Amino acid sequence: MWTIEKEAVSPERVAPIDDYTAWCRDQLFTLEMIEATSLLQRACDLHLSNLYQRELHFADYISSPKTATELAAELGYVDSARIVVESMLLRLSERTGLVRAQQTSGEIVFQARENITEDTDAELDSIRKRLAVLGKNFEAALEFMDFGAEHFAYCLRDDPGFMDKVLSGRDPRFYSLWFRATNEDCLQDVHGIMGAELVHRIFEGGRILEIGGGTGNGMRHLLRRFSESDSLGRIKQYVFTDVSMSFLICTRQELRKLYPTLNTEWRLLDIDRPFLEQRVTPNSADLIYGVNAAHVCRDIVKTLRQCRETLSDDGLIVLSERVRLKPREMAPRELTLNLSICHRSAAIHNPEYRPMHSYLSPDNWAKVLDLAGFRSVQVFPNFEALRQVFPDPYAAVIVAKK
Ligand SMILES: C[S@@+](CC[C@H](N)C(=O)[O-])C[C@H]1O[C@@H](n2cnc3c(N)ncnc32)[C@H](O)[C@@H]1O
Numbered sequence: 001m002w003t004i005e006k007e008a009v010s011p012e013r014v015a016p017i018d019d020y021t022a023w024c025r026d027q028l029f030t031l032e033m034i035e036a037t038s039l040l041q042r043a044c045d046l047h048l049s050n051l052y053q054r055e056l057h058f059a060d061y062i063s064s065p066k067t068a069t070e071l072a073a074e075l076g077y078v079d080s081a082r083i084v085v086e087s088m089l090l091r092l093s094e095r096t097g098l099v100r101a102q103q104t105s106g107e108i109v110f111q112a113r114e115n116i117t118e119d120t121d122a123e124l125d126s127i128r129k130r131l132a133v134l135g136k137n138f139e140a141a142l143e144f145m146d147f148g149a150e151h152f153a154y155c156l157r158d159d160p161g162f163m164d165k166v167l168s169g170r171d172p173r174f175y176s177l178w179f180r181a182t183n184e185d186c187l188q189d190v191h192g193i194m195g196a197e198l199v200h201r202i203f204e205g206g207r208i209l210e211i212g213g214g215t216g217n218g219m220r221h222l223l224r225r226f227s228e229s230d231s232l233g234r235i236k237q238y239v240f241t242d243v244s245m246s247f248l249i250c251t252r253q254e255l256r257k258l259y260p261t262l263n264t265e266w267r268l269l270d271i272d273r274p275f276l277e278q279r280v281t282p283n284s285a286d287l288i289y290g291v292n293a294a295h296v297c298r299d300i301v302k303t304l305r306q307c308r309e310t311l312s313d314d315g316l317i318v319l320s321e322r323v324r325l326k327p328r329e330m331a332p333r334e335l336t337l338n339l340s341i342c343h344r345s346a347a348i349h350n351p352e353y354r355p356m357h358s359y360l361s362p363d364n365w366a367k368v369l370d371l372a373g374f375r376s377v378q379v380f381p382n383f384e385a386l387r388q389v390f391p392d393p394y395a396a397v398i399v400a401k402k
Contacts, residue, residue: 029390035134037390042127077156100113128142208286210288241269286312375400
């Protein structure tokens with residue numbers, strides 16, 4: 001048994017971190033979750049190796065050194081595919097012996113190393129079986145990766161908008177795939193559970209505005225958590241927003257049935273556009289909540305400033321987010337997410353706080369919230385402590401006060 005380091009006591013902190021970290025360790029990150037996380041890392045390497053060696057023959061293209069921009073152009077991919085190719089080759093260079101990466105100045109240069117013939121199919125199959133034994137919903141993450149691997153070149157060359165349609169609910173054929181990937185996948189569902197637990201611990205009551213609520217992972221867990229402790233009365237109003245009308249409609253249908261007496265509003269809100277123009281007024285929320293939503297915005301500091309404006313004095317922002325703990329690491333589910341234009345190219349880069357597209361590191365989050373004028377920024381849980389039992393923690397809840 002290990003102990004969690006005591007945090008420095010500071011009046012500026014929003015909540016004690018040690019209790020929350022212990023809760024994550026004891027209640028959430030079970031042995032099954034820890035094993036599934038590591039299996040998925042390996043499955044991602046296998047899928048990428050397979051694409052690199054057998055499906056797309058990248059090894060032949062980079063037998064002489066090339067940048068991701070050059071390779072993407074040679075393959076006839078859209079311009080922003082550079083980001084996908086670079087993430088993939090960097091991951092392969094760090095985790096397999098297939099590729100060499102070198103950066104002197106400017107873009108990274110990649111070159112094929114020896115061709116290792118591995119039976120990726122057999123190992124992927126055995127991972128699939130192992131995940132099935134861990135539980136039905138552990139397979140969901142691999143199914144989502146399979147979908148990305150299957151549509152890889154199609155999304156980068158033939159129909160660049162395809163994955164955006166899938167992830168925004170604009171193609172109804174794939175609604176259930178995305179719903180499963182964001183809610184039923186245990187490793188993803190954890191984000192909603194973690195956010196709900198933290199909000200339950202720190203939010204005394206008032207009006208909640210959720211941004212990028214999508215298929216409802218955040219709201220469903222939050223209301224369940226408050227309902228379990230008979231404290232739904234603390235929520236005076238819940239305003240659920242997203243940029244996608246089909247997500248609004250489906251989530252409203254489900255959640256209204258479950259909580260018919262709760263004061264809810266369902267609104268379109270594009271977090272890249274001025275909130276005021278969309279009738280979101282200053283001082284209209286006591287808590288702004290987002291689950292894997294805030295990282296999608298283009299200009300993160302600008303969006304967070306608008307969130308701050310929207311909050312009442314002492315209002316809270318709580319963002320439950322997948323984070324990059326190693327600089328430039330590609331998360332397994334990015335095998336599929338990177339195929340969306342929105343995911344890979346929305347961010348305005350800044351070397352200080354947004355060095356990569358999409359997900360930020362805990363330090364990046366602290367910096368952007370600070371730049372947006374928030375105070376008492378805290379990142380939960382304590383990763384150093386959690387790492388002693390869970391080597392690859394990836395989920396954080398970032399909290400700050402107006
Ligand atoms: C990764 S999903 C997370 C959804 C949900 N919170 C969850 O955890 O299941 C990101 C969500 O952000 C929404 N989104 C994308 N761009 C947006 C924008 N500019 N403004 C508001 N929401 C946006 C998408 O429609 C999607 O529902």
